[in-house]
Amino acid sequence: MRTIEDLDVAGKRVFVRADLNVPLDGDRITDDGRIRASLPTITALRERNARVIIGAHLGRPKGKVDPAYSLKPVAARLGELLGTEVRFASDTAGESAQAISRELADGEVALVENLRFEPGETSKDDAERGEFADRLAALAELYVGDGFGAVHRKHASVYDLPKRLPHAAGGLVLAEVNVLRKLTESPQRPYVVVLGGSKVSDKLGVIDNLLNTADRILIGGGMAYTFLAAQGYEVGASLLERDQIDTVKGYLRRAEERGVELVLPVDVVAAEKFAADAAHDVVDVREIPADRMGLDIGPASAELFASKLADAATVFWNGPMGVFEMEPYAKGTRSVAQALADSSAFTVVGGGDSAAAVRALGFDEKAFSHISTGGGASLEYLEGKTLPGIAALEE
Ligand SMILES: Nc1ncnc2c1ncn2[C@@H]1O[C@H](COP(=O)(O)OP(=O)(O)O)[C@@H](O)[C@H]1O
Numbered sequence: 180m181r182t183i184e185d186l187d188v189a190g191k192r193v194f195v196r197a198d199l200n201v202p203l204d205g206d207r208i209t210d211d212g213r214i215r216a217s218l219p220t221i222t223a224l225r226e227r228n229a230r231v232i233i234g235a236h237l238g239r240p241k242g243k244v245d246p247a248y249s250l251k252p253v254a255a256r257l258g259e260l261l262g263t264e265v266r267f268a269s270d271t272a273g274e275s276a277q278a279i280s281r282e283l284a285d286g287e288v289a290l291v292e293n294l295r296f297e298p299g300e301t302s303k304d305d306a307e308r309g310e311f312a313d314r315l316a317a318l319a320e321l322y323v324g325d326g327f328g329a330v331h332r333k334h335a336s337v338y339d340l341p342k343r344l345p346h347a348a349g350g351l352v353l354a355e356v357n358v359l360r361k362l363t364e365s366p367q368r369p370y371v372v373v374l375g376g377s378k379v380s381d382k383l384g385v386i387d388n389l390l391n392t393a394d395r396i397l398i399g400g401g402m403a404y405t406f407l408a409a410q411g412y413e414v415g416a417s418l419l420e421r422d423q424i425d426t427v428k429g430y431l432r433r434a435e436e437r438g439v440e441l442v443l444p445v446d447v448v449a450a451e452k453f454a455a456d457a458a459h460d461v462v463d464v465r466e467i468p469a470d471r472m473g474l475d476i477g478p479a480s481a482e483l484f485a486s487k488l489a490d491a492a493t494v495f496w497n498g499p500m501g502v503f504e505m506e507p508y509a510k511g512t513r514s515v516a517q518a519l520a521d522s523s524a525f526t527v528v529g530g531g532d533s534a535a536a537v538r539a540l541g542f543d544e545k546a547f548s549h550i551s552t553g554g555g556a557s558l559e560y561l562e563g564k565t566l567p568g569i570a571a572l573e574e
């Protein structure tokens with residue numbers, strides 16, 4: 180892949196696709212890790228007198244303008260971290276973005292509004308995505324792909340735009356790929372993968388391939404309930420991908436055939452509703468009440484998972500074990516993070532929320548070998564898949 184050193188950026192408008200998908204509480208950014216991770220590339224471009232136009236997404240607004248998903252607070256935080264004003268365009272590629280891109284001086288920085296406000300960004304239709312990519316291409320002369328957390332998405336700004344402009348990979352994408360490559364080439368064994376979180380339908384598919392590479396897979400978080408249901412347990416009101424139960428039964432079978440240990444929770448924290456102050460109890464997975472939802476793994480599961488991590492030589496972890504944002508459901512995530520922090524294994528934590536969780540729970544980033552900005556992106560990279568956002572940069 181070309182790097183920014185290979186581009187002549189001075190005086191040019193450079194569109195940087197970053198991943199600034201940070202957790203928010205209202206308009207307050209609760210973890211700015213992804214913004215910080217984007218700084219080195221932006222700074223390197225500014226130092227070389229580029230005019231930097233950043234494009235990114237926030238959440239999943241589904242092709243419609245929704246003020247709750249505005250990137251405006253992100254522009255403000257980015258400006259604070261860079262120590263310079265970040266001009267904010269109130270649209271993605273419309274009048275506001277065009278005017279700002281024309282006015283930008285060398286070394287200045289702008290951020291356009293949430294790219295997912297446009298249906299063309301995420302469309303499955305090549306022509307619709309292409310049309311939006313054309314409009315984005317008109318904002319700049321060069322493209323830098325640096326949004327590692329979104330490189331697994333075949334989206335206009337990730338996949339189609341670099342086909343329209345001379346392009347290079349940013350430092351973050353290069354750094355992430357360098358670390359993750361170690362896990363795909365010859366991971367030290369035992370190699371343990373820990374999966375959790377809430378993007379269950381997105382991430383279930385990776386298990387198929389992980390069964391070829393991992394020695395042990397621990398499944399917690401919202402991911403666990405489809406597995407528990409596949410084993411015949413009632414999961415009450417917990418997160419469940421009902422139409423994936425048969426697929427998951429296949430994973431359970433194949434894991435056994437291949438000698439891969441698939442470890443599921445044995446107890447969970449079952450709450451009356453999705454709230455910090457809801458009534459909640461630890462229950463055995465065989466006894467989840469019909470009107471309760473599992474919002475964390477229980478203490479016996481936390482201990483079991485820690486024991487399954489103790490002898491690991493390599494660990495990849497994506498997805499919190501519970502709703503760590505609410506204190507009553509943070510213990511499982513804390514205990515997995517502690518097991519990784521105590522381990523002498525090569526440990527990689529990936530994902531926007533997983534990275535935010537280890538920081539929010541007070542862990543020193545240095546306790547882990549690498550904290551990746553991408554969850555789904557890392558998982559798909561580990562599967563050995565060609566990721567659209569990387570393939571486009573390699574062309
Ligand atoms: N049992 C659960 N039920 C519902 N949500 C959960 C559960 N466990 C974890 N979560 C949620 O999963 C979210 C993170 O999932 P995901 O986006 O897949 O992870 P990442 O961003 O690290 O890739 C967190 O906001 C967390 O609250």
Ligand SMILES: O=C(OP(=O)(O)O)[C@H](O)COP(=O)(O)O
Binds near residue numbers: 200378
């Ligand atoms: O948060 C992200 O991924 P992650 O939760 O897998 O780490 C990325 O910004 C991609 O977002 P998406 O999964 O809505 O495409």
